[in-house]
Amino acid sequence: MKIKLFLVLLLIFAFITALPVAAIGTGTGAGPTNYTYNYSFWGEEIAMPDAYYVAATINGNDFGIGNFLNPQGLYIRDNRIYVCDTDNNRIVLIEYHEAGDSYSLVRVVEYVMINQQQSALSRPHDIFENRNGDIYIADTENNRVLRLDRDFNYINSIFKPDDRSFDEGMDFLPLKLVVDHSNRIFIQARHINKGLMEYNIDGSFNGFMGASQVQVSLYDYFWKMISTAAQREQMELFVPTEYNNVALDHEGFVYTTLSTFSGNPFDADPVRRLNAVGTDILVRNGMFGDSSPAGDWYWSSLGGVDGPSHFADVVTFENDGYVCLDRKRGRLFAYDFQGNLLYVFGGRGNMDGRFVDPIALDRMGTSLFVLDARTSAITRFNHTEYGSFIDRAMNYYYEGRYDESAAMWDEVLKLNGNYDLAFIGKGRAALRNEQYYEAMKFYEAKYDRESYGKAFQLYRKEWIEANITTILVIIISLFVVTKGLGIFFKIRKNRKGGA
């Protein structure tokens, strides 16, 4: 009898343990291609489903033009992918065809014709295509920026500014550039820490723009004050930091990244959105305290990599979200329009979706393209279902379609019930629909105090307005009862005293 019972139990146990194995076996075909994570309110790293998967890797060899050599620049407009094949001194233009999900080589540019003479490119670092089709190339070692039409015919050049604000002895080495909607050209050049160099369309120099503020702590200032001149010479100079990349968003604002800061990355604002006069207008309303977009919140020193994330590039979306590329650990940080971290993925390594030395980032639609300077390959990431739900929820909210946004967040929650921003997104939608109590519950679930406060304020107002009669009746009756009792006791006391 006992043996029978034991066998039955054994059978049940075997069945139970076999279940999850079967579930994995019959699950989705594609396994995770990445480690995607986010941070919780408490600063804990929380794994989540992949938001992007590797859709393709593109090499120079794929088109029979030899591999790229130390490529530094990547630019995408519509379906045209421009690669600055820096050490091969050429620009490669690739087109993507959606029909066959294929890529084809359009042209390789090694020189431009200036006055019927060939003028070879020399280590170009960046390229930009304007809205009207004009192409701008940062021809770094030739100390110039070339302006070409859409067929690479020469229009004019931009050279070292003949201006007192630019040091005479310094070479003009343009590295990154963008052209905004009013045709102003912003160039980030090597060794320039006064900000971005601003040029007019005709090539005349306009001045510097958006220099970052010098931050001197009281402690540094004190030591500088009491040290001798010889000591001071040995010290680090208090100079504004140099930007390392520029990008343009859909409204024509310039985004910059910088990675040469010391100390706390959250105070350094490594990604900025500059307006026309160079003031940083990036929204930093991340709900997690003072978490300004700066990459990883915590870092360890593994494999010789230490310190905070170093942003090398940024790409923006139509819903004002943006993705930053961390060159140090090869990670991609996606942020929403408020500066909340959406997800982090990527990493260093020699497999698909990992990078050795990622240098440039751009997008085609919602697909991300990352250029790796060392492996000379472009990696294309496409949204997974989960990632596209997040993206669409953001889009709907941005367009003011709050109900659709909430429905999309529901889809996200089906795939990841742990996603803080989905709850907050649903809270936002509820708040807009004047369902204050529901909004409060969503916010409370994920500790969004400020939004909770707003919802609560409205709820409280509504509640008081609805119950004002009851409240007044209670207050008045309390007043009457206490007063009445007081009088009653007084009378009784007087009587007793009298008697």
Next chain:
Amino acid sequence: MTALASLKRKETYIKLLNELRYALYCIFHPADGFWCISREKKASVASAHVLLALYAIIEVLRLTLTNFQFVRVNMEYFNALFAIGSIILPIALWSVANWAFTTLMNGKGKLSDVYIATVYAFTPVIICNAVGIVISQFITYDERELYFTMLTVATIWSIMLVLVAMMQIHDYTLLKAVASSFLAILGIGFMLFIFMLFFSLISDAVMYFISLINEIVFRLY
């Protein structure tokens, strides 16, 4: 036996209630109030115990019941014993350290006087913490200054009460009270250091014997 027997008498509780009510007198009339604590036995160690227990309970309630807009506690790792310890331990250490220093500095107060006066001086914090729990349910994040100002005022008030209490029970001038309090804080640090030294040495010693026993066990088997 007498202590247990007194628990059954009604007068014990009336006395205790009166002693607790005296805390309210103390916080508004500190000079007079704390003078009478030691000289006229207006408060007892028992009432101080009760008040301290109340403080600890309200601290736990503050951390658990306050609206999440104003308190940042990760309930996953919350430990009520730590919260209680964070109230009782500093007051115990303070009483001992203060008593130890003031005895050397011609202080008139006994250890029990220091203890009673310190706990009584924290009455504003106890009251405001309790009120804060209630208020936090009705105010929004934008009105947080109301909540935090109240707690800050209560803390400052309590610290001043502690100083006045030290002046009164030890018969000190203000300067001497401040100096002795400062020394007492140093004393707390010193005591913690000795504790840690002691425990780490003891654990080392225990580990020595454990490894010795393990060694013998391994050899024998």
